[in-house]
Amino acid sequence: MSAIGAGEDSRQDWDRWWDRFVYWVPWVLLPLSTVLVLAQTGQGPGHRAVALGLTALASAWVLFGHTFAPPARLERLWPAVVYVLGLVALGAVMMAHDIIFLLFAITPFFHAMVLPMPWAFAGVAAASFSLHTSTMGFPGTSTDTPFLQHLGLYAGVIVVQTLAIGGGLVVAQRSAEAHRERAVMVDRLEAALEENAGLHAQLLAQAREAGMLDERQRMAREIHDTLAQGLTGIVTQIQAAQRAGGIDGPALPHVGRALDLARGGLTEARRSVQALRPAQLEDSQLPEALGELTRRWAEESGVRPTLEVTGGRTALSPAIEVSLFRVAQEALTNVAKHANATRVGVTLSYLDDMVLLDIRDDGNGMVSDTANGFGLRSMRQRIRGIGGTVEIESDHGEGTAVSAAVPVIGGAS
Template identity: 50%
Template sequence: MMCACAWGLWLAEKEEERREQTLGELSRTNRLLEASLAENAGLHAQLLAQAREAGVLDERRRMAREIHDTLAQGLTGIIAQLQAAEQMHEVPAPWRRPFDAVKNLARESLAEARRSVDALRPEPLRTARLSDALADVAGRWSRLHGLAVHVTTTGTALPMTPEAEFALLRTAQEALANVAKHAHATRVGVTLSYLDHEVALDVRDDGRGFDPAGLDTDDGSPPPRCGGFGLTIMRQRVEGLSGTLRIESEPGAGTGISACVPTLPAGSHA
């Protein structure tokens, strides 16, 4: 039989093992909690940024529409009436100078109103089409990271809302940021495709890839590769426009992110 001294020593050892196991579990739980808090803080920050971004975009959109629907349309009507009057009756010589001055002023004001509408479009879409803006973003990314990005546009450009253009541009920027952070890629491609009723953006790389199923973790650990935050924001932004976002990847086989948003109906204008 085990003597009292040995029994006590054995109990002490078991108690120490249980204590160390408990401490280990507590340490692991704390690490998972810290990771979860960091993830939540990062997501919260990005959601706030997205809300501010959306608020600014909505206000710009409202102002642009107001200028277009009131000032620009009113000036267009004035110019049309002046032209109709000129076609119906010969403008008397004493009136010709002020008549032409009014016409020119209306045209200049209309051009200024249209410039104001364009200026309210988000950077870098103020002075460029979406395809050109994507090429500019890819070029700056390439210069920063020393890796060429092949940019391709297919199909005929279709009318889109500024929000849709903005969403696709931000998706490309976020996807390229993820490539730089995680992919270790040697080739990157960005494709903008104008289809019948939607516009698709694809960003693909030949990097190390990841398991998309791991993006939704149940143990509180941070998701791999894209960190979860960027993809969450991308998905919310695209799906908020009745679009779709797909992620295709597997370890060692690269990653593809595809976003599709609907175009405006035929005859509509952004």
């Protein structure tokens, strides 16, 4: 664990401990002071009954004003002011009845924290005024202490206590605000780190796919420049020999079979080149390639699909273009084979950081065997390899929707 993380955990532990302490202050001091009041000798039943009544009133005030109060209510100014001033007034009345209730009367010093500044100072000052008026008496009411001395001591204690406790509340509130800000910053930092990790993984996936694409292009060039060209030469030479009339008799059927084999090998070589790199993407971008694909598919299937391109075009890496093109190619192939559709729509959408491809039809929908076929598995693996996702929705008799979403990092060119 980092030092920052350890410090944040320690701070959170302290905050939780302090919140529990403030929560339990009245529930420790009120029963304690009540027991001490009732345990006094020489007190009549009436004194004890009033003490119990005041204890019940104070319990209800704290219970519904703080302990069970919704946090949103205490965050509003006037409900919090009413609660703290009521607590101060209850403490004053209880101390007037029995000075031992002074133990409970210090509760407002802690619960004044629910007030914003400078109201918290006012709450502390009110609690201090009530406490010291009950213990020292109001200046001028003492026959043993001169007025000025009594006034200075009375005012000095209240001012010093208010400044000390109020200053502590200021520091605590500022510290709590700073802690909340740090917590927000830590959350944002963690979110940014997670996002960066995801982007890094996507970059690696797209880089890996781009490397594979480069290798496929190299293989396509090698097949085209060597195997295909060689087979083309063989076909040309055999045809020239046939036209020259130099081949006849028993050799003629063998030459014919050799010509057929050479033509078959040339066809397979060209098919391999086409599979390694779509010809539609050689000199054009994805929208144009999809337009050429849908045009040829319409000629073969007799159904003319609609092609829609939305959003501002973003330069895509070859890996993304090839993968999305293959998704469209596979989806349209499945429509032609299985869907018996009358309407087909292809939509390419450029978003800020994503590119989406949707192929929808109104055909028969997929059966379970088709949904788990090799073509769809290959489609998902291909898109997953560049950090994207593929979703397929299909209901029997209601058509099929194939949706591919690929993140575009930094608008790769």
